[in-house]
Amino acid sequence: MSASMINIQQISKKYATITALDAVTLEVHQQEFFGLLGPNGAGKTTLMNLLVGYHNPDSGTITIDGDNVTQDSLEIRKRIGFVPQSLALYDELTGQENLEVFGKMFDIPRKMLMEQIQEQLHAVELYDRRKDKTKTYSGGMKRRLNIIASLLHDPKVLLCDEPTVGVDPQSRNAIFEFLISLNKQGKTIIYTTHYMEEAERLCTRIGIIDHGKIIALGATDKLLEQLTYEETIAIIKNPSTEENKKIFEKYGALVEEDDHFELKPVKRFLLSEFFADIEKQGMQYSWIELHRPTLEALFLQLTGRRLRD
Amino acid sequence: MKQVYLLFMNSYLRFWKDKVSVLLTFIVPLVLMTIFGSIFSGSGSGPQGIRLAVLNQSSSPVAKQIESSLDTMKNFRVIKSFKNDSGKVITFDTLSIQEYVRTGKASAALILPPDAYSDTSIGLYVKFYYDPKNDIEMQTIRGLIQQVVFSQFPSIIAQSGLRQAEKFLGIQSGTAFNRDMASIVHKYFKIDTNLILHPKLSDFSIAGSDSGKNKSNFFQNVVRIEDQQLVGKEVKNPWATRSVGGWAMTFLLFTLTASSSSLFEERKSGVLLRLLTSPVSRVHILWSKYLFNMSLGIIQLLFMFFAGWAMFQVDIFSNFFNLLLIIIAASTACTAFGMLLAAFSQTRQQAQGLGTLFILSMSAIGGAWFPTNFMPATIQFFSKLTVVYWSMDGFLEVLWRGVGLISILPHLGILFGMGAIINFISIRQFKKGHIFD
Numbered sequence: 001m002s003a004s005m006i007n008i009q010q011i012s013k014k015y016a017t018i019t020a021l022d023a024v025t026l027e028v029h030q031q032e033f034f035g036l037l038g039p040n041g042a043g044k045t046t047l048m049n050l051l052v053g054y055h056n057p058d059s060g061t062i063t064i065d066g067d068n069v070t071q072d073s074l075e076i077r078k079r080i081g082f083v084p085q086s087l088a089l090y091d092e093l094t095g096q097e098n099l100e101v102f103g104k105m106f107d108i109p110r111k112m113l114m115e116q117i118q119e120q121l122h123a124v125e126l127y128d129r130r131k132d133k134t135k136t137y138s139g140g141m142k143r144r145l146n147i148i149a150s151l152l153h154d155p156k157v158l159l160c161d162e163p164t165v166g167v168d169p170q171s172r173n174a175i176f177e178f179l180i181s182l183n184k185q186g187k188t189i190i191y192t193t194h195y196m197e198e199a200e201r202l203c204t205r206i207g208i209i210d211h212g213k214i215i216a217l218g219a220t221d222k223l224l225e226q227l228t229y230e231e232t233i234a235i236i237k238n239p240s241t242e243e244n245k246k247i248f249e250k251y252g253a254l255v256e257e258d259d260h261f262e263l264k265p266v267k268r269f270l271l272s273e274f275f276a277d278i279e280k281q282g283m284q285y286s287w288i289e290l291h292r293p294t295l296e297a298l299f300l301q302l303t304g305r306r307l308r309d
Numbered sequence: 310m311k312q313v314y315l316l317f318m319n320s321y322l323r324f325w326k327d328k329v330s331v332l333l334t335f336i337v338p339l340v341l342m343t344i345f346g347s348i349f350s351g352s353g354s355g356p357q358g359i360r361l362a363v364l365n366q367s368s369s370p371v372a373k374q375i376e377s378s379l380d381t382m383k384n385f386r387v388i389k390s391f392k393n394d395s396g397k398v399i400t401f402d403t404l405s406i407q408e409y410v411r412t413g414k415a416s417a418a419l420i421l422p423p424d425a426y427s428d429t430s431i432g433l434y435v436k437f438y439y440d441p442k443n444d445i446e447m448q449t450i451r452g453l454i455q456q457v458v459f460s461q462f463p464s465i466i467a468q469s470g471l472r473q474a475e476k477f478l479g480i481q482s483g484t485a486f487n488r489d490m491a492s493i494v495h496k497y498f499k500i501d502t503n504l505i506l507h508p509k510l511s512d513f514s515i516a517g518s519d520s521g522k523n524k525s526n527f528f529q530n531v532v533r534i535e536d537q538q539l540v541g542k543e544v545k546n547p548w549a550t551r552s553v554g555g556w557a558m559t560f561l562l563f564t565l566t567a568s569s570s571s572l573f574e575e576r577k578s579g580v581l582l583r584l585l586t587s588p589v590s591r592v593h594i595l596w597s598k599y600l601f602n603m604s605l606g607i608i609q610l611l612f613m614f615f616a617g618w619a620m621f622q623v624d625i626f627s628n629f630f631n632l633l634l635i636i637i638a639a640s641t642a643c644t645a646f647g648m649l650l651a652a653f654s655q656t657r658q659q660a661q662g663l664g665t666l667f668i669l670s671m672s673a674i675g676g677a678w679f680p681t682n683f684m685p686a687t688i689q690f691f692s693k694l695t696v697v698y699w700s701m702d703g704f705l706e707v708l709w710r711g712v713g714l715i716s717i718l719p720h721l722g723i724l725f726g727m728g729a730i731i732n733f734i735s736i737r738q739f740k741k742g743h744i745f746d
């Protein structure tokens with residue numbers, strides 16, 4: 001295992017009456033692509049804000065790249081890139097001007113900054129639009145600009161707080177590819193999301209956060225092994241299947257969804273047996289699907305709730 | 310320090326890009342100032358039937374002409390005689406005409422003394438008496454009389470002034486003067502300038518700065534209106550100063566409130582978060598905001614006073630250094646006011662709403678629009694608690710009374726002091742406040 005890059009020890013943060021983070025301890029390694037998965041209000045943004053020193057924690061310590069992070073440690077921020085959840089751009093300025101304004105704060109030699117800006121604009125295909133005011137950009141373009149504005153100082157660590165909100169699948173893919181390439185180049189990335197598909201696709205290790213607590217942590221495939229069942233079987237709802245749903249309960253827990261049943265097996269059995277059994281009953285079904293285990297299911301198992309409603 | 314400078318420059322970049330802000334900061338106040346300024350300058354049609362006592366002691370045709378012009382103007386009801394206690398109609402003399410104004414029977418008096426104009430005199434000389442109680446009306450009357458007097462310029466210049474000018478100043482500055490004068494007369498009174506410029510002198514060169522100085526002396530000599538304010542201090546500068554200073558102050562407050570409350574916008578858009586997660590601290594943000602607002606305020610005030618100078622000949626240069634000091638002090642205090650609003654408000658709308666309320670009432674009671682001595686004593690007490698009052702009073706001290714540094718020290722002290730106290734309060738509020746959360 002490679003060296004530790006981010007070390008979070010027992011941090012807590014309260015807002016008035018709400019405990020946003022409750023004694024969170026977490027370690028992220030060098031060049032890891034770490035996913036922080038959690039529903040709305042779980043405390044993801046709060047954790048990110050603490051990691052970059054925007055707020056101070058009520059208790060606990062954070063070190064990044066060996067240095068303590070607090071509100072007053074401006075130097076450490078030169079090694080951190082932070083992509084805020086909200087678009088943080090000046091609408092009235094052009095893409096290029098936005099990048100210049102924010103880039104200058106990092107004390108990069110002018111020539112280098114200009115090269116960086118050009119390079120990053122090309123990387124996310126915004127170069128042709130660099131002279132347009134950002135208020136004329138589409139949502140996806142703004143998101144991309146929002147990301148590269150955090151990369152101009154070539155940080156070792158990149159903290160992305162839901163960087164793809166409101167982006168269509170195609171642009172989202174492009175952003176994923178871009179982030180993966182950054183990770184390959186050696187950047188350590190923490191990526192927050194409430195889409196388990198994103199976390200599964202991008203991240204090598206994942207922490208699941210809920211109500212300010214890390215409730216599961218580990219490599220994605222290892223996490224899924226925690227599931228008591230490995231896959232679910234979805235069965236279309238129709239008069240015939242509804243009438244005979246008792247059969248399914250022999251095999252596991254049955255959850256009723258709007259248009260289908262979800263069977264969560266509690267024991268191992270052969271699918272051929274299962275199918276033979278329901279066909280023997282003369283059940284009419286138009287489809288039955290096997291679902292591989294997901295983080296969504298893990299979240300459901302751990303909390304009794306879904307990631308998103 | 311570097312961060313503060315970068316943020317400061319960034320503020321200017323964004324200000325400049327935001328054409329609406331630029332318009333609101335410079336053009337709108339300028340237009341308003343011009344409209345109000347020209348109402349008082351009398352170049353519009355102006356008010357009607359102002360009671361003006363007139364005494365013409367001069368036998369010169371120019372004086373006669375001025376008298377008859379006044380007679381025909383709708384703005385004035387010219388009074389030349391009064392009824393004494395026994396009901397007898399008596400023509401004014403120099404004493405009775407002053408008494409007439411003093412007792413409020415006429416708004417002002419104009420005397421054309423025996424030596425008002427002669428072939429050998431270099432210009433025109435009139436006396437003007439007034440009661441400054443009604444400041445605004447006075448400004449109007451002065452403007453109107455100036456208009457009448459200036460309208461006699463073509464004949465004054467043509468008859469003798471030109472010769473005198475050449476003799477007095479040498480040919481070069483004399484012609485330059487005539488050229489300038491002609492353009493002013495043309496601009497304001499729509500008189501064909503060919504009447505003024507002697508054809509043979511139309512081929513001129515621009516006068517150097519030395520003769521420029523003489524030029525203004527000469528100008529003062531050509532039309533010498535001797536003011537005598539019958540009540541209170543002597544007022545040297547005309548009406549426009551108050552208008553310029555007043556509008557400048559009101560808009561300064563609006564500009565600085567808007568600029569301070571842009572912090573809310575920056576928070577909402579997330580740029581504040583982005584900045585504060587780069588190597589920038591809250592202290593940097595606040596410093597840059599203060600410095601930007603202060604400098605923008607100074608630029609705006611200077612712009613307004615330059616405009617006042619260009620359009621209404623407000624004399625800003627003879628006491629420029631002291632004017633600049635008051636401008637800096639006023640800007641400092643108003644910046645503090647704007648930041649205070651931002652510190653205590655929850656949203657931009659709130660800051661601007663509260664701001665508008667405070668600005669309008671402070672401008673009104675602080676004397677930005679009319680003199681505080683019109684107001685009841687209790688209100689005058691509150692006037693003195695406003696930034697506007699001390700700024701306006703400072704401007705008037707410097708521009709009207711031409712006072713030196715010592716006399717404006719109280720103004721500077723109070724304005725800087727107010728600024729310091731308000732800043733202290735707002736910085737404390739910013740520290741525990743919501744704007745950075």
Ligand SMILES: Nc1ncnc2c1ncn2[C@@H]1O[C@H](COP(=O)(O)OP(=O)(O)OP(=O)(O)O)[C@@H](O)[C@H]1O
Nearest residue numbers: 015018020038039040041042043044045046047746
């Ligand atoms: N400035 C604040 N003042 C008060 N409460 C806050 C503040 N910021 C966050 N909270 C609360 O803290 C908790 C955690 O919020 P946080 O923004 O960290 O969640 P999140 O996981 O980022 O959610 P989302 O997915 O919606 O972005 C929430 O209950 C939220 O209401």
Ligand SMILES: [Mg+2]
Nearest residue numbers: 044045046085
């Ligand atoms: Mg969030």
